[in-house]
Amino acid sequence: FVSLIREQNLHSMLVTPVVYEEEPIGLLTLYVDRNHRFNDDERLILRALADLGAIAIQNARLYGRVFSSEESLRKSERLTTLGTLAAEIAHEIRNPLMVVSLLFDSLQLDENSDDNQKKDLSIIREKLDHLDQIAGRILDFGKSREAFRKNLPLRAILEEAALLVRLKLEQSQVTLAVIGEFPDLLVFVDKGQIQQALLNLILNALVAMPNGGELTIEVVETFDRKVSVLVKDTGQGIPQEFKDRIFDSFLTARSDGTGLGLTISKRILRAHDGDLELLDSGPMGTVFRMTLPVAQ
Ligand SMILES: Nc1ncnc2c1ncn2[C@@H]1O[C@H](COP(=O)(O)OP(=O)(O)OP(=O)(O)O)[C@@H](O)[C@H]1O
Ligand SMILES: [Mg+2]
Secondary structure, eight states, rough: OHHHHHHTTOOOOEEEEEEETTTTEEEEEEEESSSSOOOOHHHHHHHHHHHOOOOOHHHHHHHHHHHHHHHHHHHHHHHHHHHHHHHHHHHHHHHHHHHHHHHHHHHTOOOOOOOHHHHHHHHHHHHHHHHHHHHHHHHHOOOOOOOOOEEEEHHHHHHHHHHHTTHHHHHHTEEEEEEETTTTTTEEOOHHHHHHHHHHHHHHHHHHOOTOOOEEEEEOSSSSSSEEEEEOOOOOOOOOGGGGGSSSOOSSSSSTOOHHHHHHHHHHHHHTOEEEEEEEEEEEEEEEEEEEEEEO
């Protein structure tokens, strides 16, 4: 700055702040290459220029805001259209699929087929079910079902979910522990939806622990009328390349997975003013955190 003044041989300078809505947002500086005493008129002109400059800057900022909100509006509009389209396609696929399924089952009554053929048939049956499952989940996803929320004891919700997977846990040699101090804590939720999210997490954890392990559900009450439910497993961890986009739809490492479990679970929690986050995942295991609203 000093070298610039020397280089340009500047002698006098008049500075005025650029102020917008009582906030200084910059300085406007006028230099003269000789000794000069600025008079009142000159000061007024510079002030006016600074005010005009402030308005121009502010306008540019506002336009920027308009453009970016317009863009995000467009994006959500596109997503809605895409969602509707996906649901329509899923619906259209499901009808012929049902016919194929029914006809297929009647074909299978033929007992003359050899072993290889039987194997092929069972694979076809499995894939048909898989297709139907995908179509069904897309339809569920599209439905913005009004959540039916009530004040319910968190303990009962967790215990019920544990009961539903009891057999699967035993088969997979996985032990389940529910920990945390929350004797009569009530949460304001749609029980069916929260259990669906919880089951998604538990089943994912089971898949990640094919040789057994420990599943821990830990309840931690936070201060902002929310409660965290941590679901921890001692499984192999989430593949590195999945970590950043684990909640994206159709992301799956399983041949029989739809890759919608986590997407739907997150959506459910968000609709509850809560959230579902991946806290940690590595070769020692994975931790997901569900955040739920405490009863009003
Ligand atoms: N606890 C976990 N440990 C390790 N990997 C996990 C865990 N949870 C999720 N993943 C990985 O994230 C992928 C996506 O999970 P998500 O539940 O969304 O779909 P999915 O289980 O593959 O299929 P589905 O829609 O039938 O649930 C899984 O395929 C798995 O690779
Ligand atoms: Mg899953």
